[in-house]
Amino acid sequence: MIGNERAALADSLWTATAGASPLCPDLEGTAQADVAVIGGGYTGLSAALHLAERGIKAALLEAESPGWGASGRNGGQVNPGLKEPPAEIEARLGASGQALVRFAGSAPDLVFGLIARHGIDCAPHRPGALRVAQNARALDALKAQAHDWRRRGAPVEMLDAAGTARLLGTEAYVGGLLDRRGGNLHPLDYALGLAHAAQAAGARLYGDSRALAVERRGDGYSIRTARGSLRAGRVLLCTNGYTDGLWPGLAQSVVPVVSVQVATEPLPPGVAETILPEGHSPSDMRRLLLYFRRTPDGRFVMGGRGAWSDRGLRRAMQALRRASGALYPALRGVRWDFAWGGQVALTADRVPHLHRLDQGAMAALGYNGRGVALATAMGAQLAQWAAGDPEDALVVPVTPLQPVAFHRFHKLGVTLAGARYAALDRLGL
Ligand SMILES: Cc1cc2nc3c(=O)[nH]c(=O)nc-3n(C[C@H](O)[C@H](O)[C@H](O)COP(=O)(O)OP(=O)(O)OC[C@H]3O[C@@H](n4cnc5c(N)ncnc54)[C@H](O)[C@@H]3O)c2cc1C
Known part of the structure; x- marks a missing residue:
């Protein structure tokens, strides 16, 4: 069970198998900090750690507990x-696209580096990221991507x-692209490890402390929670797929989408070793892609697109x-022991965003379902800015906040697009 969550999304394997959570009291009374971080997933935890x-x-103010959102699921x-693929991003965004491609390509180094430096116990494994093609058309696309990355020295x-x-x-797939930079880990243990590391470095983490309002006070900000308030010179918003109405317009800049996973019982000896024998965690090339892996205790986990209704989720x-x-x-x-899900944030241009919301406020969000490495790296960018580095020293361009067109109808839009993608996938297009 994942705290205050819809039952249909809450039965998480990761919660059932994670190590100890750090103690995070709720914010009571008045507190003060140089920087307030709102949201306790990888983005916020990485920002807090790098600042500390x-x-x-x-x-850091987290509405539930660290890792409660997508980062723990x-x-x-x-x-x-x-x-x-890199070429498309660079063609569209020019020089800033090139920087973004380099940034995203090196993000796994940051993740595995933090794990090593802080001794985070999250079953890290780095056999490479594997993308697999379900038909000849998908294989051609993968070949183009491989060519693209090779030209960039990856x-x-x-x-x-x-x-x-x-x-x-x-033998269900016709080919694959192995990218040695990637790997996998226990997602919630990674989040909890970042939280422990941030605390050890001196950051204060508050759980059960939803930020209800952010107000300008002098040259800083006051952030109100149910039982307290936090004064800080700068504010970082790190709420991604769970962004609420806290900052006007921020929720409308992304489209939240539900992704779900199911996990088996530990597989019997003789079966477990035949599936993904070297511990890869592939995803395929479908528009509604499937991603799957084994866990260290020998379970099989399969993930894909979810839905908004309970019936759709089932x-x-x-x-x-x-x-x-x-x-x-x-x-x-086999027996299926767990089924859970969470919300990712999609952006219209399919790249993550840094938005300067106010003189002393910045947000990072929109990882399009690829936030384990990207959110960690974007948290580091936020920390750099909040520590006083100028905006143009950041690798990721800071862009104006823009609403996604017809955002009010996003649930309908995602449902209709999902049906269309499923049909195209069935046709192999
Ligand atoms: C089922 C699923 C599978 C995925 N698989 C992968 C994968 O294999 N690889 C990959 O790279 N990415 C994957 N992703 C995406 C990845 O998990 C996310 O991109 C990443 O975790 C985002 O991190 P975050 O810190 O920005 O947001 P989150 O981890 O979602 O954290 C946001 C936090 O903000 C808090 N919050 C919201 N509003 C407030 C408020 N007002 N006050 C205080 N706190 C607030 C929420 O409680 C939440 O804990 C997956 C996502 C899901 C849901």
């Missing part, structure tokens, strides 16, 4: 790069059908179980 390491007093894939290689089948343990989860059995017939009779 620079000797800056950071206080995701697939644990540490993916290099952005949603779109350690990527194409795998033929046999090589892909060897890493997957199924159907999505059942479809994932069926897809797992189709890929790996050995899974057909």
